[in-house]
Structures are given as structure tokens and as C-alpha cells.
Amino acid sequence: MGSDTSEASKVPRTERGRRTQRKLLDAAAIEFGDRGFHDASISSITRRAGVALGSFYTYFDSKDAIFRALVLDMSEAVKVAARDAIDDTMSPLTIERAALESFLRFAGEHKEIYRIIDEAEFVDPESYRAHYETIGERIALRLEEGGKAGELRANLGEVEAWALMGMNVFLGLRYAIWSREGDPAADEVARIANSLLAKGIRA
Amino acid sequence: MGSDTSEASKVPRTERGRRTQRKLLDAAAIEFGDRGFHDASISSITRRAGVALGSFYTYFDSKDAIFRALVLDMSEAVKVAARDAIDDTMSPLTIERAALESFLRFAGEHKEIYRIIDEAEFVDPESYRAHYETIGERIALRLEEGGKAGELRANLGEVEAWALMGMNVFLGLRYAIWSREGDPAADEVARIANSLLAKGIRA
Amino acid sequence: MGSDTSEASKVPRTERGRRTQRKLLDAAAIEFGDRGFHDASISSITRRAGVALGSFYTYFDSKDAIFRALVLDMSEAVKVAARDAIDDTMSPLTIERAALESFLRFAGEHKEIYRIIDEAEFVDPESYRAHYETIGERIALRLEEGGKAGELRANLGEVEAWALMGMNVFLGLRYAIWSREGDPAADEVARIANSLLAKGIRA
Amino acid sequence: MGSDTSEASKVPRTERGRRTQRKLLDAAAIEFGDRGFHDASISSITRRAGVALGSFYTYFDSKDAIFRALVLDMSEAVKVAARDAIDDTMSPLTIERAALESFLRFAGEHKEIYRIIDEAEFVDPESYRAHYETIGERIALRLEEGGKAGELRANLGEVEAWALMGMNVFLGLRYAIWSREGDPAADEVARIANSLLAKGIRA
DNA sequence: CATGAATGAGAGTTCATTCAT
DNA sequence: TATGAATGAACTCTCATTCAT
Known part of the structure; x- marks a missing residue:
């Protein structure tokens, strides 16, 4: 999925080792997604992963370490998906719409990710906070640029960035994770949210 | 704090029993807030609580049960705080601002609540989902009424409700739980968010 | 059921107390029969019994004590049933047949008794052993008398008595406790066993 | 002792594991024999067994599981001992005598087995019933064959088989488990019982 | 690098018994 | 005599981690 897990995991020296580590990471994504951090074993x-118990410690120092590696791996994957959905010629509002739509699709296809990143709040509060602060900053930057370009209001800041991020996360929760029969599709949700974002709710 | 915990706990038959159960609930709020569900014991x-280990099981069937009782208790407390901050003469947008401001203050004063309700996602997904769905519905209702009254756009629905809820939750996370030196105060955050809500971010 | 439980239980001073104690004994018979000694609570x-937990200790010193009282109570009941089935005019072999038949009927109607007396082996080995030794002696006595009367062989002793008791107990187990569709009735089983007893199995 | 414990236990993958499992089984036989199932820990x-607490669960799923494994192990051992005592050239009555004598000796040497199998009634009723039904069937078969060979009465069936089994079990209880100073030896008990079996008790 | 047995601290839970009312 | 809350020792079971092979 993502690629760089070096901070939380040991570096394999052989190709075979690399494959084993990858198998463990993939298995962990399923296990953590299915049962949550604490119930996972x-x-x-x-x-x-089809490997011996002892082999685990050849590649990760602890249960926490593989979880951290996974959060990094997935944070990266979300980031990449978002980047791919956006291009420089889009207007600021269009960018936000595309980003949300891509996030909704991504979350719908990888529901376990949502769960894992969210549980990080309790397992590894540092990385959880870092995850959202990074995203918050990136959004704040986009809003500022939009302001400079004259297409968005000029005084937008951190509050608006977090508000926007919260909107996106909760729409993901409702329409990607807890989706129901008859719900609007990702693009429709993104369109409505974008309209709220653009002109508010006042009559 | 709240009052009705009957579904998840056993009903004491004497006054003394009632006091003991209350002591356990209060102690649990602190313990779960401090260490999270799984590390709590x-x-x-x-x-x-200053009672014997065995007494716990006189009032709760399990660790899960007291957690559930606590989530109910606190859901109720948040609801009450919100209700008290609002009155019928307010305009729809003012209501949203007041609700957010009250939530930010409440969360700032009871940080452990945020943690407990959020962890419910992993401990008791049912009640977690129920919690947000209930709130989402209440917001959707308010938006609809505002539309009928002609002060809000007429076509607002569930998507806008969840977007608004997400905004609030994340602003609570950032400015009540993770508050920093120099952050804007609750009323200022609520004012800015309300402005975004009212007229959007378009220039 | 039986009557004298004085050795294992406290003596109530009032009529009301006597009723409460009886209720406890009856409830215990059901509980021990259903779940066995250790799983009973x-x-x-x-x-x-419909009484408060604490009241238990007004009438019995411990869980063991009520169990012992119950074994006495039931031993007595079995004895009485056997005595009623027998009369002095019967021949020794007829007595054995009548005793077995009455035991099979009794056990079929009070399956829990079998379980309780049998579990006594593990709960209160003393009384278990005493139970069977008493019965063994009584049988030995009957065999001896039958010998003196010239209707049974003259040299019958303890070995034959225990053999006969084992026969009876296992026939009770098989045809009263584990009875199946199509099994011979109590009188038929008693008849066959009596025939074995009378003339053996040699051709 | 016996050999096949596969249904109730996990299969070790190494020789070292096999040894540890055996140590646990042997230790359990002593512990259960000494203190009974419920008081055993x-x-x-x-x-x-000289192993860590946690190692227990490498080989058995629960306290019940090791008990079940043990009952299988010992049922097997009793069966083997009986088989060794018998040979095809014996007459039907001689076979019964030899079987009882071997059982008395076996029970005298492994008193804990008697206790364990008997307690199975309460711990694992299924296997208890299966144990006696299997033996009962085997005895019924032998009686039938003896009838065909013309040495026993022709109409012997299940009732006689259970009667015989009960005789043997209770003689084991009295003369192997509860043996006393001055009791007749195993061969003498077997002789007397065999005589009762052969020709009954009628004068 | 891989294997799987071994470890033991620590958790939740039960329940016979006591005690204050 | 009746009540039911309070007690705490004792239990079974889990699992992250270590280690010998």
C-alpha cells in the first residue's frame, strides 16, 4: 500500500525478508481492522501471514511498533490517493470537492483504514494527533492560497481548516463506513458538501 | 452526572447501594478518561471508589457494562448542557453558534468525556453509532425547521447535518481537547465557524 | 421428604423458621440436582426459595452443611420407600426383588437424588461411604437370615452383599436415570435381575 | 498410560512438546486423584509438572479439556489391562472371573483412576455415560457368545450385562478402593463373585 | 532467517461468607 | 428472624515477549 515504514520497523536484509515483512503488514491490516488493536493478537x-510466531520479532519490536508502521503506511496511502485526485489547474473549491470525493471512495474501499487510524487515538496518541495536524495544516495552506488567488475569502485560517476537515471525516464516517441502501453516491455527497462550503446555509 | 443508567447496570435496592453505585460510576469516569478502556482495570x-473489588459486581455485570452505563450517563450530560445553552427565541444560526460554544466549553471542562465517547467506537460500536446518529438527526431537524422558517436554505438535509456535526466535533478536538496557548477562546471559535456556516468560504 | 436433618442444620425456634428451612432444603434439592454441588450457588x-441471601446462614452453617443435611434427608427417603415395599411374609428372594423394583421406581421419580447421593462421594466422602456401608450391612444381614432359613445358600457374606448392591445401583443408573424408549419396565428389570440372583447365568 | 488423547488436547509439533504434554497429563492424574476436579487447580x-502456568494452555484448552483427555487416557488403560488378563481359550465364566480380578488389581494400584472416572459423571457426563455404555455392550456381547457356545443360559441380555458391571464396579469400590485389613484378596473376591454369577444364591 | 515452545505477570470474574440495619 | 450490601481470596485464562534449536 504505502511504502515507507522504516521508522517503526526493522529493515530486512534480504529479498525473502522483505516479502515476509510485507506479509506481516498486510495480515496486520486485516487483523487490526477486524478486531481492533487490543483484541488483535x-x-x-x-x-x-503464514509465518511462525517468533518471526514477528525479527521485523517489528512490538505490537505497538507494527501498529505504528501500519498507520504510517496508510496515512501515506490516503495522501497519495488524494494527491492523484487533484491537479493544479483546478480552482480551490473544485480541489476541495475532488479531495473529498476521492477520500469517500478510498474510505469506502478500505474501511479498515478508517478504523485503524481512528483507533490510533488510543493506541498511539502522538501519531494520531500528528496525522490530523498535518492534514489540518495542509488544508489551511490551501485555503490561504485560495484567498491570495482571490477566489476564497481572504481571512480564512486554522479554524476553518479544522471545520472543513471535520466535515470531511464525518461525511466519510456516515457515507463510506456506515453507508446504507439509498444513500447518495460519493460524488453527490461531495457536491452537496461543496455547496455548503462555498456559500453556507443561509437563505 | 446524567441519570438513567438502568439498561447497563443493576438497580440497587437501598440508599446505601445507590451511593456505592454512584461512587463506582464516578471513579470509572476518571479511570477510563485517564487510561482508556483497555488499560483501565x-x-x-x-x-x-474506596470499595472492595467484589462490590463492583453487585452493580455491574462486567467492565463493558459499566462502560456502557457511563456512555449513556455522559451522552445525557452533553445533551443537557446543549439544551441549557439554547432557547426558543434564538434564530437558527444563533442556535448553532450557541450549541457549538456550549459544546466547546463542556468538552474543555470534561475532557475525559470526549475520550470516553470516542473510545466507545471500539468498545461498544452500537452505542457509538447510536450516539452520533441521534445527534445527526437532531441537527437535521433543526436545519429543516430553519428552512421552513425561511432563514436557512430550503433544501438542507442529512449531508449538511453530518457536515455540521463533523465541524463541531473536530473544533472540539482541536480547541477544547488539544487547546494551546494563544488559541482563540470558545466564543471566538464559535463565531468564526458560524460565519463559515452562514455564508461559506467563497470570496 | 425425609425428616431428621438435625446433625447438619441449625434447629429453628419458631414455626416460621421451620418453614423457611424447609423451603431452603427443597430449593437446594432442585439446585444441586440441576447443576451439581460445585456449580450450585x-x-x-x-x-x-424466595428468601434473602443472608437468611441462609440462619439455618445452615455452610454450603457443605446443607448438602450433608440433604443427603441425610434423602438417604432416609430411599430407606423408607424400600421399607414400605417389603413385608415380613415375603421370601428372601422376593424381598430382594421387591426392594429393587421399589428402588427403580423411586429413582425414576427422583432422578436428582441419584445425582446428589453420587456426588457426595466427592463432596463429603464420609457420608458417601457411610451410606453404602449401611446399605451393604443391611443386605448382608438379609442374606444371612435367608441362609439360616434355608432358602439361600448358607455361606453368603459381605462380598455377595456388595455384589448385589452394585447390581441394583447400576440397574438404577441404566433403567431409571438413563432410561430409553423401549426399555423393559421396572418390574421386568427386577424380575430378570432376580432370576440372575437366584440361579446365576450358567446354562 | 493410554495413548490417544487427540480429541481433547492440542498436538505438539516437537519431541520436547510431547514430553511437556505428558508431564502435564501425569501431574493432572495425581492432582485430580488427590483433590477431585473442582478443588484441583x-x-x-x-x-x-514443573512447567510455567502459561504452558498449560499450549497443550490444553481448559481445565475441562485436560480432564477429558485424562478420562480417555485412563479408560484406555483399564481396557488394555482387562484385555491382557483374558485369553481366548478361557471359558466364559473364567473370562468374567479373570476380568474382575484384573480390574480389582488395577483399581487397587491406581486408586486415583477410579476417582477420576467416577467424577466424570459430574464434570463431563457424556464421556461418563459413554464409558459405561461401551463396557456394558462389551459384556453383553460376551454373555451372548457364552450362550451360543452353550455354556451360559441362552437368553442373557443387557439387564444381566449391567447387573454384572455393577457387581464388578462395587466390588472394586469396596475391596480395591476402600480395602481394609483382613479383607479377602482379589482372587478370592473374584472367586466368590464368580460363584454367585455362576449359580446364584438360592440354596 | 525461521520455528514454536516456554514464560509469567496480569486481567476479569465468582461466590461463600460476614455484617450492619 | 430477615434483609441485601460488602468483602476479598481464589480461580481460570490470555498473550506479548523471550529463547533454544
């Missing part, structure tokens, strides 16, 4: 991860 | 809760 | 017994 | 079993 190392032995179940290694079972899913 | 029953024995630590009873120690904080 | 005092609180379940008091619940069945 | 896993920690005491592992202490006796």
Missing part, C-alpha cells in the same frame, strides 16, 4: 497476525 | 476503579 | 438456592 | 498441576 500477534499470534493471529502471524497465523494469517 | 476494575480493581483500580474499585480502589478509586 | 447459595444465592441461587435462596433465590429459588 | 491448573496452577497446582503446572507446579507438579
Whole structure:
């Protein structure tokens, strides 16, 4: 999925080792997604990965470490998906719409990610906070640029960035994770949200 | 704090029993807030409450049960705080501002609540989902009424409600839970968010 | 059921007390029969009896004590049933047949008794052993008398008595407790066993 | 002792594992024999076996599971001992005598087995019933064959089989488990019982 | 690098018994 | 005599981590 997990994991020296580490990471994504961090067990991860229990510690220092590696891996994947959906010629509002739509699609296809990143709040508060602060800053930057370009209001700042991020996250929760029969599709949700964002709700 | 915890707990038959149950609930709020659900322990809760370990099971069937009772208790408390901040003479937008401001103050004063309700996602997904769906519906209702009254756009629905809820939750996260030196105060955050809500971000 | 439980239980001073004690004993018979000694709980017994938990200790010193009282109570009941089935004019072999038949009927109607007396082996080995030794002696006595009367062989002793008791107990197990569709009735089983007893199995 | 415990236990993958599992089984036989199922504790079993508490769960799923494994193991052992005592050239009555004598000796040497199998009635009623039904069927078969061979009465069936089994079990209880100073030896008990079996007690 | 057995601290939970009312 | 809350020792079971092979 993502690529750089070096901070939280040990670096394999052989190709075979690299494959084993990847198998563990993939198995962990499923296990954590299915059962949550605390109910997940190392032995179940290694079972899913088809490797011996002891091998786990060849590649990760602890249960926390593989979780952290996974959060990094997935944060990266979300970021990449968002980047791919956006291009420089779009207007600021269009960018926000495209970003939300891509996020909704991504979350719908990888529901376990949502769960994992969200649980990070309790497992590894540092990385959880870092995750949202990074995103918040990126949004704030986009809003500022939009202001400079004259297409958005000029005084937008951190408050608006967090508000926008919260909107997106909760729309993901409602329409991607808890989706129901008859819900509007991702593009429709994104369109409505974008309209709220553009002109507010006042009559 | 709140009052009705009957579904998740056993009903004491004497006044003394009622006091003991209350002590356990209060101790649990602190324990869960401090260490999170999984790191919290029953024995630590009873120690904080000053009762014997076994007494816990006189009032709650399990660790899950007291957590559930607590979520109910606190959901109720948040609801009451919001209700008290609002009155019928307010305009729809003013209501939203007041609600957000009251939420920010409440969350700032009871940070542990945020943590507990949020962790419910992993401990008791049912009640977590129920919590947000209930709030989402209430907001949708307010938006609809505002539309009928002619002060808000007429076609607002569930998408806008969830977007608004997400805004509020994340502003609470950033400015009540993760507040920093130099941050704008609750009323200022509420004012800015309300402005975004009213007229959007377009120039 | 039986009557004298004085050795294992406290003596109530009032009529009301006597009724409460009886309720506890009856409830205990059901509880022990249903769940066995170790899975039975005092609180379940008091619940069945409709009295408060604490009242239990007004009438019995411990869980063991009520069990012992119950074994006495039931031993007595079995003895009485056997005595009623027999009369002095019967021949020794007829007596054995009548005793077995009455035991099979009794056990079929009070399956829980079998379970309770049998579990006594593990709960209160003393009384278990005493139970069977008493019965063994009584049988030995009957065999001896039959020998003196010239109707049975003259040299019958303890070995034959225990053999006969084992026969009876296992026929009770098989045809009263584990009875199946199509099994011979109590009188038929008693008839066959009596024939074995009378003339053996040799051709 | 016996050999096949596969249904109730996990299969070790190494020789070392096999040894540890055996140590646990042996320790459990002593512990259950000494204190009975409910008073036995896993920690005491592992202490006796000289392994860590947690290792228990590498080989058995629960306290019930090791008990079940043990009952299988011992049922098997009793069966083997009986088989070894018998040979095809014996007459039907001689076979019964030899079987009883071998059982008395076996029970005298492994008193804990009697206790364990008997307690199975309460711990694992299924296997208890299966144990006696299997033996009952085997005896019924032998009686039938003896009838065909013309040495026993022709109409012997299940009732006689259970009667015979009960005789043997109770003689084991009295003369192997509860043996006393001055009791007749195993061969003498078997001789007397065989005589009762052969020709009954009628004068 | 891989394997799987071994470890043991620590958790939740039960329940016989006591005690204050 | 009756009540039910309070007690705490004791239990089974889990699982992250270590280690010998």
C-alpha cells in the first residue's frame, strides 16, 4: 500500500525478508481492522501471514511498533490517493470537492483504514494527533492560497481548516463506513458538501 | 452526572447501594478518561471508589457494562448542557453558534468525556453509532425547521447535518481537547465557524 | 421428604423458621440436582426459595452443611420407600426383588437424588461411604437370615452383599436415570435381575 | 498410560512438546486423584509438572479439556489391562472371573483412576455415560457368545450385562478402593463373585 | 532467517461468607 | 428472624515477549 515504514520497523536484509515483512503488514491490516488493536493478537497476525510466531520479532519490536508502521503506511496511502485526485489547474473549491470525493471512495474501499487510524487515538496518541495536524495544516495552506488567488475569502485560517476537515471525516464516517441502501453516491455527497462550503446555509 | 443508567447496570435496592453505585460510576469516569478502556482495570476503579473489588459486581455485570452505563450517563450530560445553552427565541444560526460554544466549553471542562465517547467506537460500536446518529438527526431537524422558517436554505438535509456535526466535533478536538496557548477562546471559535456556516468560504 | 436433618442444620425456634428451612432444603434439592454441588450457588438456592441471601446462614452453617443435611434427608427417603415395599411374609428372594423394583421406581421419580447421593462421594466422602456401608450391612444381614432359613445358600457374606448392591445401583443408573424408549419396565428389570440372583447365568 | 488423547488436547509439533504434554497429563492424574476436579487447580498441576502456568494452555484448552483427555487416557488403560488378563481359550465364566480380578488389581494400584472416572459423571457426563455404555455392550456381547457356545443360559441380555458391571464396579469400590485389613484378596473376591454369577444364591 | 515452545505477570470474574440495619 | 450490601481470596485464562534449536 504505502511504502515507507522504516521508522517503526526493522529493515530486512534480504529479498525473502522483505516479502515476509510485507506479509506481516498486510495480515496486520486485516487483523487490526477486524478486531481492533487490543483484541488483535500477534499470534493471529502471524497465523494469517503464514509465518511462525517468533518471526514477528525479527521485523517489528512490538505490537505497538507494527501498529505504528501500519498507520504510517496508510496515512501515506490516503495522501497519495488524494494527491492523484487533484491537479493544479483546478480552482480551490473544485480541489476541495475532488479531495473529498476521492477520500469517500478510498474510505469506502478500505474501511479498515478508517478504523485503524481512528483507533490510533488510543493506541498511539502522538501519531494520531500528528496525522490530523498535518492534514489540518495542509488544508489551511490551501485555503490561504485560495484567498491570495482571490477566489476564497481572504481571512480564512486554522479554524476553518479544522471545520472543513471535520466535515470531511464525518461525511466519510456516515457515507463510506456506515453507508446504507439509498444513500447518495460519493460524488453527490461531495457536491452537496461543496455547496455548503462555498456559500453556507443561509437563505 | 446524567441519570438513567438502568439498561447497563443493576438497580440497587437501598440508599446505601445507590451511593456505592454512584461512587463506582464516578471513579470509572476518571479511570477510563485517564487510561482508556483497555488499560483501565476494575480493581483500580474499585480502589478509586474506596470499595472492595467484589462490590463492583453487585452493580455491574462486567467492565463493558459499566462502560456502557457511563456512555449513556455522559451522552445525557452533553445533551443537557446543549439544551441549557439554547432557547426558543434564538434564530437558527444563533442556535448553532450557541450549541457549538456550549459544546466547546463542556468538552474543555470534561475532557475525559470526549475520550470516553470516542473510545466507545471500539468498545461498544452500537452505542457509538447510536450516539452520533441521534445527534445527526437532531441537527437535521433543526436545519429543516430553519428552512421552513425561511432563514436557512430550503433544501438542507442529512449531508449538511453530518457536515455540521463533523465541524463541531473536530473544533472540539482541536480547541477544547488539544487547546494551546494563544488559541482563540470558545466564543471566538464559535463565531468564526458560524460565519463559515452562514455564508461559506467563497470570496 | 425425609425428616431428621438435625446433625447438619441449625434447629429453628419458631414455626416460621421451620418453614423457611424447609423451603431452603427443597430449593437446594432442585439446585444441586440441576447443576451439581460445585456449580450450585447459595444465592441461587435462596433465590429459588424466595428468601434473602443472608437468611441462609440462619439455618445452615455452610454450603457443605446443607448438602450433608440433604443427603441425610434423602438417604432416609430411599430407606423408607424400600421399607414400605417389603413385608415380613415375603421370601428372601422376593424381598430382594421387591426392594429393587421399589428402588427403580423411586429413582425414576427422583432422578436428582441419584445425582446428589453420587456426588457426595466427592463432596463429603464420609457420608458417601457411610451410606453404602449401611446399605451393604443391611443386605448382608438379609442374606444371612435367608441362609439360616434355608432358602439361600448358607455361606453368603459381605462380598455377595456388595455384589448385589452394585447390581441394583447400576440397574438404577441404566433403567431409571438413563432410561430409553423401549426399555423393559421396572418390574421386568427386577424380575430378570432376580432370576440372575437366584440361579446365576450358567446354562 | 493410554495413548490417544487427540480429541481433547492440542498436538505438539516437537519431541520436547510431547514430553511437556505428558508431564502435564501425569501431574493432572495425581492432582485430580488427590483433590477431585473442582478443588484441583491448573496452577497446582503446572507446579507438579514443573512447567510455567502459561504452558498449560499450549497443550490444553481448559481445565475441562485436560480432564477429558485424562478420562480417555485412563479408560484406555483399564481396557488394555482387562484385555491382557483374558485369553481366548478361557471359558466364559473364567473370562468374567479373570476380568474382575484384573480390574480389582488395577483399581487397587491406581486408586486415583477410579476417582477420576467416577467424577466424570459430574464434570463431563457424556464421556461418563459413554464409558459405561461401551463396557456394558462389551459384556453383553460376551454373555451372548457364552450362550451360543452353550455354556451360559441362552437368553442373557443387557439387564444381566449391567447387573454384572455393577457387581464388578462395587466390588472394586469396596475391596480395591476402600480395602481394609483382613479383607479377602482379589482372587478370592473374584472367586466368590464368580460363584454367585455362576449359580446364584438360592440354596 | 525461521520455528514454536516456554514464560509469567496480569486481567476479569465468582461466590461463600460476614455484617450492619 | 430477615434483609441485601460488602468483602476479598481464589480461580481460570490470555498473550506479548523471550529463547533454544
